[in-house]
Amino acid sequence: MADRNRADREATVFGYPSPAPVPSLDALSVPPMPVPLPSLPIDDDGKVFAAPGYSPPQRRLRREAVKAARQVDRSHRQRLMALRKAEAEALRAEERRAAYLPKGGEPGSMAGRTYRRLKVVPHRVTSEVLAGAYPFLAEEGLGSEGALIGQDSWSGTAFCFDPWDLYRRGALTNPNIFLGGQIGRGKSTLAKSLATRYIAFGRRVYVPGDPKGEWSVVSRAVGGQVIELGVGATARLNPLDEGPRPSGLSDTACYAQVTSDRQALLAALATTTLGRPLRAVERTALDSALSTTVAGHSTPILPQVVDALHAPGNAVAGSTVAQLLVDGREVAHALARLVSGDLAGLFDGPSTVRFDPALPMLSLDLSRISGSDTLLGLIMTCTSAWMEAALRDPEGGQRLVVYDEAWRLMAQPALLARMQSHWKLSRAWGLANLMVVHRLSDLEAVGESGSEARGLAQGLLGDTATRILYNEPTDEAVSAGKVLGLSSTEVRQLPELARGEGLWRVNERAFVVRHLCTPGELALTDTNARMIEGARG
Ligand SMILES: Nc1ncnc2c1ncn2[C@@H]1O[C@H](COP(=O)(O)OP(=O)(O)O)[C@@H](O)[C@H]1O
Numbered sequence: 001m002a003d004r005n006r007a008d009r010e011a012t013v014f015g016y017p018s019p020a021p022v023p024s025l026d027a028l029s030v031p032p033m034p035v036p037l038p039s040l041p042i043d044d045d046g047k048v049f050a051a052p053g054y055s056p057p058q059r060r061l062r063r064e065a066v067k068a069a070r071q072v073d074r075s076h077r078q079r080l081m082a083l084r085k086a087e088a089e090a091l092r093a094e095e096r097r098a099a100y101l102p103k104g105g106e107p108g109s110m111a112g113r114t115y116r117r118l119k120v121v122p123h124r125v126t127s128e129v130l131a132g133a134y135p136f137l138a139e140e141g142l143g144s145e146g147a148l149i150g151q152d153s154w155s156g157t158a159f160c161f162d163p164w165d166l167y168r169r170g171a172l173t174n175p176n177i178f179l180g181g182q183i184g185r186g187k188s189t190l191a192k193s194l195a196t197r198y199i200a201f202g203r204r205v206y207v208p209g210d211p212k213g214e215w216s217v218v219s220r221a222v223g224g225q226v227i228e229l230g231v232g233a234t235a236r237l238n239p240l241d242e243g244p245r246p247s248g249l250s251d252t253a254c255y256a257q258v259t260s261d262r263q264a265l266l267a268a269l270a271t272t273t274l275g276r277p278l279r280a281v282e283r284t285a286l287d288s289a290l291s292t293t294v295a296g297h298s299t300p301i302l303p304q305v306v307d308a309l310h311a312p313g314n315a316v317a318g319s320t321v322a323q324l325l326v327d328g329r330e331v332a333h334a335l336a337r338l339v340s341g342d343l344a345g346l347f348d349g350p351s352t353v354r355f356d357p358a359l360p361m362l363s364l365d366l367s368r369i370s371g372s373d374t375l376l377g378l379i380m381t382c383t384s385a386w387m388e389a390a391l392r393d394p395e396g397g398q399r400l401v402v403y404d405e406a407w408r409l410m411a412q413p414a415l416l417a418r419m420q421s422h423w424k425l426s427r428a429w430g431l432a433n434l435m436v437v438h439r440l441s442d443l444e445a446v447g448e449s450g451s452e453a454r455g456l457a458q459g460l461l462g463d464t465a466t467r468i469l470y471n472e473p474t475d476e477a478v479s480a481g482k483v484l485g486l487s488s489t490e491v492r493q494l495p496e497l498a499r500g501e502g503l504w505r506v507n508e509r510a511f512v513v514r515h516l517c518t519p520g521e522l523a524l525t526d527t528n529a530r531m532i533e534g535a536r537g
C-alpha cells in the first residue's frame with residue numbers, strides 16, 4: 001500500500017498519474033446470475049436429452065427453459081455494460097486527476113511555451129550579412145496610419161501611406177510626392193486613389209490643371225467641383241481675383257499680399273508670353289499699370305491692366321509717363337493675347353465661377369484647350385494663381401495638390417517658379433504636392449543645361465521626399481537609379497514592375513507596393529475604356 005502511494009506521488013510529480021484501478025466485477029452492483037436451469041428430465045429408457053436443440057416435451061418446461069436462457073443472456077449483457085461503464089468512469093477520474101493544459105492555453109505571459117527561457121547570445125551584424133544566414137528579412141513597413149494603398153510585394157503586408165502623418169513622425173522631411181512611370185502603368189490611378197482615400201480622412205484635393213479631363217469624374221463622384229475652361233465652356237476666371245481671405249491676416253497685410261500676388265502673376269504671364277525674362281523697366285511699367293488699375297476699379301481685370309499699359313496714368317519714381325508707355329509697350333502686346341488673342345474669353349473678365357475652398361475636391365478641366373504646352377502653361381499660371389489664395393490659408397487644413405501630366409508644364413519657367421514656391425511652402429501651408437511625370441529625365445530635359453529652369457525642376461525633386469517609380473525601360477531605370485541612389489536590385493526591378501506596381505522611396509527606405517483598387521475606384525479611373533470601346537466599335 002505504501003509503495004503504491006509513493007508510485008502515485010512520483011507519477012504525479014512527472015505529470016503522468018498512475019492509471020486508476022478498474023473495479024472488479026464483484027464490486028459492481030450487477031444482478032447475480034439467475035437460478036440454474038431447471039434440471040433436465042431423464043427419459044424412461046435412460047437416454048439423456050441434453051444435446052443442443054433438445055426441447056423438453058412438456059410445454060411448461062419448455063417455457064421455463066426459454067425464460068432461463070433469456071435471463072442468462074440479459075445478465076451477461078448487464079455485466080458487460082457495467083464493466084464498460086466502470087472502465088469509462090475510471091478513465092474520466094484519471095483525466096480529472098491528470099495535470100493536462102487547459103484547452104485555451106494557460107493564462108499569463110509566455111503561456112503554453114517552454115518553461116525554460118530561450119537564451120541566445122546577442123550578436124550584432126549588418127542586415128546584409130544577416131541576409132546570408134537568414135534571407136527572409138523584410139522591411140517593417142511604415143505603420144498602419146493613413147490610407148491603405150495596397151500590398152507590400154516584398155513582405156506581403158498591408159502598405160499604408162500618409163505624408164502628413166509621416167512628416168509629423170519625422171519619417172519624412174517634407175510631404176511632397178513625385179510619381180514617375182511609363183504611360184498606362186497606373187500612375188493616374190494611384191494619384192486618384194490617394195486623392196479619394198485622403199478625402200475620407202478629411203483632407204481636400206485640388207487639381208489646378210487637368211489636361212486630359214480625367215479627374216472630372218472623380219471630382220464629381222466625391223461631391224467636389226469641376227471647372228471647365230476652353231472652347232464651348234462658359235466658365236471664366238479672373239486671375240486677379242483677391243480670393244478667399246486667409247484667416248488672422250490684418251487689412252494692411254492682406255492688401256500687401258494680394259498686391260504682391262498680382263504683380264507676380266502678371267510678371268509670370270508676361271514672361272511666358274514674351275518667352276524671355278522681363279527687363280527691370282518693363283517690370284516697373286507693369287507694376288505701375290497694375291496700381292493704376294487697382295486705384296480705379298474694385299475688381300481689376302486683365303483688359304484694364306493692358307489698357308493702363310497702353311495709356312499710363314501717372315509717372316513713377318525714375319520713369320515719366322512717356323517712358324512708361326515705351327517700356328510697357330511690348331508687355332502690353334504680349335498680354336493682349338489673353339485679352340483679344342487665342343485665349344480671349346477665358347481670363348479677361350470677372351470670374352463667372354466661385355471657388356468654394358470647403359468642398360472636398362476641385363479640379364480644373366483643361367481638356368477642351370488644345371494647343372501648345374506654352375498655352376497650357378499660361379492657363380495653369382492663371383488657374384494656380386486663382387487657387388493660390390485658398391491654398392495659402394494656414395487654417396485650410398491639410399490639402400493634396402495634384403499636378404497630373406506635370407511634364408507638360410515643366411517647359412514653363414514661370415510656372416515652375418510658382419510650383420517651386422508651393423513646394424517650399426508646403427509644410428507651412430499643410431500642403432502635399434503630387435507631381436506626375438513620365439520619367440525622371442523629364443526633369444533633366446527642362447531648359448538648357450545650367451539654366452534657371454533646369455535648376456528649378458531639379459530643385460522640385462530635391463524638395464520631394466517621397467519618390468514613386470512605376471515601370472521604366474532599362475536605360476531610364478539606370479539613370480533614375482543614379483539620381484535617386486537606388487540599389488542595383490531596385491534598378492533591375494524597375495523594368496519588371498507590373499501595372500499598378502511601383503517602387504516607393506520614402507526618404508531612404510524602399511518598398512515595392514502593389515496598388516489595390518476597389519471595383520468602384522477602377523470604374524472611376526479607367527482611362528483604357530475609350531481605347532477598348534474604340535477597338536470594339
Ligand atoms: N492597380 C491597378 N489595378 C487594376 N488596374 C489598374 C491599376 N492601375 C491602373 N490600372 C488600369 O490601367 C489603366 C491605365 O492606368 P492610368 O492610371 O491611366 O495610367 P497612367 O496614368 O500611368 O498612364 C487604367 O485603365 C486603369 O484602370
Ligand SMILES: [Mg+2]
Pocket residue numbers: 187188189
Ligand atoms: Mg495618366
